[in-house]
Amino acid sequence: MVKLPPPSRGLPAISVQQPRVPSVVKPPERPQSTLSVEPQELIDRAKQLAEAMPQWPDEQPKAPCELAMVRNAATVLQRSADNVTMALKAGEERWRRLAQLLVEAAKKYEGVDADAANKVASAMPAFSATLRQPSTYQLQPDAVGSFVPPPATPSWIGDGSKLLVAQSDNVFLRVRDAAKQINAGDARATALFRFADSWSLYEGKLRDAAIRFRPFESWRGTAVTQVEKQFEQHRVWLNQMAANCALLGQQARALASAHCVAVVQHPTSAQVEPLHNKLLAKRISSRDYEAYKRLQKMSEDVRAEYRKQAGLPWSLINLSMPPDRADADLFKTPEQKAEELAEKQQQRAMQPMQAMLKAQKEEAEKAREEARKARQDSEEEARRARREALEEGRKARQQAQDMADEAHEKAKEQQQAFAKSMGAQQAALAKSVGAGTPKVPSVSKLMGTVNQFANMAKGMAAKTPPVPPGGTKPGVPWVPPPRAQRDSRSWGGRDDGWRDQHTGHRRRRRSADAGGTSAGASGPCSGAGAGPTSGRPAARARLGAHASCPRLGVGLRRGSSWRQGRWHAPDARHAPAGPKRRQS
Numbered sequence: 001m002v003k004l005p006p007p008s009r010g011l012p013a014i015s016v017q018q019p020r021v022p023s024v025v026k027p028p029e030r031p032q033s034t035l036s037v038e039p040q041e042l043i044d045r046a047k048q049l050a051e052a053m054p055q056w057p058d059e060q061p062k063a064p065c066e067l068a069m070v071r072n073a074a075t076v077l078q079r080s081a082d083n084v085t086m087a088l089k090a091g092e093e094r095w096r097r098l099a100q101l102l103v104e105a106a107k108k109y110e111g112v113d114a115d116a117a118n119k120v121a122s123a124m125p126a127f128s129a130t131l132r133q134p135s136t137y138q139l140q141p142d143a144v145g146s147f148v149p150p151p152a153t154p155s156w157i158g159d160g161s162k163l164l165v166a167q168s169d170n171v172f173l174r175v176r177d178a179a180k181q182i183n184a185g186d187a188r189a190t191a192l193f194r195f196a197d198s199w200s201l202y203e204g205k206l207r208d209a210a211i212r213f214r215p216f217e218s219w220r221g222t223a224v225t226q227v228e229k230q231f232e233q234h235r236v237w238l239n240q241m242a243a244n245c246a247l248l249g250q251q252a253r254a255l256a257s258a259h260c261v262a263v264v265q266h267p268t269s270a271q272v273e274p275l276h277n278k279l280l281a282k283r284i285s286s287r288d289y290e291a292y293k294r295l296q297k298m299s300e301d302v303r304a305e306y307r308k309q310a311g312l313p314w315s316l317i318n319l320s321m322p323p324d325r326a327d328a329d330l331f332k333t334p335e336q337k338a339e340e341l342a343e344k345q346q347q348r349a350m351q352p353m354q355a356m357l358k359a360q361k362e363e364a365e366k367a368r369e370e371a372r373k374a375r376q377d378s379e380e381e382a383r384r385a386r387r388e389a390l391e392e393g394r395k396a397r398q399q400a401q402d403m404a405d406e407a408h409e410k411a412k413e414q415q416q417a418f419a420k421s422m423g424a425q426q427a428a429l430a431k432s433v434g435a436g437t438p439k440v441p442s443v444s445k446l447m448g449t450v451n452q453f454a455n456m457a458k459g460m461a462a463k464t465p466p467v468p469p470g471g472t473k474p475g476v477p478w479v480p481p482p483r484a485q486r487d488s489r490s491w492g493g494r495d496d497g498w499r500d501q502h503t504g505h506r507r508r509r510r511s512a513d514a515g516g517t518s519a520g521a522s523g524p525c526s527g528a529g530a531g532p533t534s535g536r537p538a539a540r541a542r543l544g545a546h547a548s549c550p551r552l553g554v555g556l557r558r559g560s561s562w563r564q565g566r567w568h569a570p571d572a573r574h575a576p577a578g579p580k581r582r583q584s
Helices: 038-051 066-109 114-123 175-182 192-211 222-267 267-279 286-309 332-351 351-435 443-463
Strands: 498-499 506-508 560-565 565-568
Touching: 038 066, 038 192, 066 192, 066 222, 066 286, 175 267, 175 286, 192 222, 222 286, 222 443, 267 286, 351 443
Parallel strands: none
Antiparallel strands: 498 506, 560 565
16 A cells, blocks of 8 residues: 555645547456455546646737727637636646545555455445446547637537627727727737647647546446546546637637738728828818728728637636535445444434433523523613612702702892892982082981981891802892991991091091081082082082081091082092192
8 A cells, every 4th residue: 555645735746647548448347246446546546636737828818909809809818718727726626635535535445355345245235346337438539639629609618708898899990090000019919829829738738637537447336436427527627628728729819810911901001191181181182082982991891801800709718617526425435334324323313312402401591591681670770760869869959959049049139129229319319419409318317218228238138148258249239238237447436437438537427516617618518508509610629627518417528529419539630739848
């Protein structure tokens, strides 16, 4: 037995020189009473199958000119070659798999003699140990030798794509443009001829490689029939790939030959350009015009013959995949089949137990799922209760805040009403004083009004929050505190004193009968009937150092003036000048 490397390394590619075989191969006849299995033949065949596929051509079918139909034909050639290459790669991979199965079968058949084969045959009636009739397997005549050209539309190509792209050459093309396009390339079509030669040579290599699928000589039995059927499918597919390669070469050679003929027959640019220039300048004669028409007709005829000789348009060669992977059951021994049958019976007997275990597993899974859902529901309920409690607390806080805001608004309104009433009283008082009329209220009435406002302030102080030291809120007027709460900053410690609101000096209150104004004082209270209507202007009235108003009972500072219906404290403009300092 020949030992091969481990399967992980892959089967080595051994170069074997394959001889030519005749068209019909007849295996030698053997007696029908023996089982012939030679593992060495299987191993040798596996080596041949594991050999690498002949390297396919890598030439590019370059278009020899710029005509649209020629460019489309070159594109069809390239895509067809790509499809053939992909199919050959897939076939090489499947051949290696088939070779590996042959090696495994050879290892299992090794050491099997006639007695053992008879015992296996009696145990496994499905496997025949007798020798079958000589194989009628024959290589087709086209397996070796010359290739017969395929018909115009090969049956193995399929429908394909009749037109890869729109044939823009069907539209009218002027002879001047056609001459430029047909001569803008390789006049000898060297790339196309090289492409055709390479694929024609590769067609012969593929047909030579079909010998690896020849019938077996020493292997007889039921299994070999199945294997040879697989071999026949691969051989037919390989011949089909070889025919596709030949078709690629024929198409490329036909296109190159047609191009070489068309380049010679087509009018050149030197012949067309003078006539075309005259035609554009509208100075062409009737004779030249007839010559131009003949050149145009010649161009159309040459291009039509070009298309006919090349056989355009072409169909795209579709991707034809190799046969399916070989089944491993083809190479199994009877012992292996018996073991597999016993294993299947055991699995069939275990099916009820497996079904019961599966049902128990499903029930346990269902119970776990229900417990998980219940746990999720409880957690969701707890989260919902927590959210509701938080929402109730927020609402309670909002309600308390609203009540506080409402109370504050009410207090603010009361303060504004009190301030408004005070402002009205002060405006009325200022109006009466500014008018200079004898309707000025007496001191007792004014004091009564002050006491009344003080009592109102006391009542408001109990309902409104105390005013902070820094002042009230923006937009809320300040309400003066009651008389009992006034400090010494604005009021004196005794009831008989009053601080001037401008200077802060304490001035003692004087009654009307205590004395009159000082000498030289003027104003509304300077005497009986005195006021701003007297002889001197009120805006510039001056008072003495200890002048007083007998009607208001208020002490006035020296330098005060009567302006705009009220007394004003002296400022820098009206302050009297003091004694001048003696200059040394």
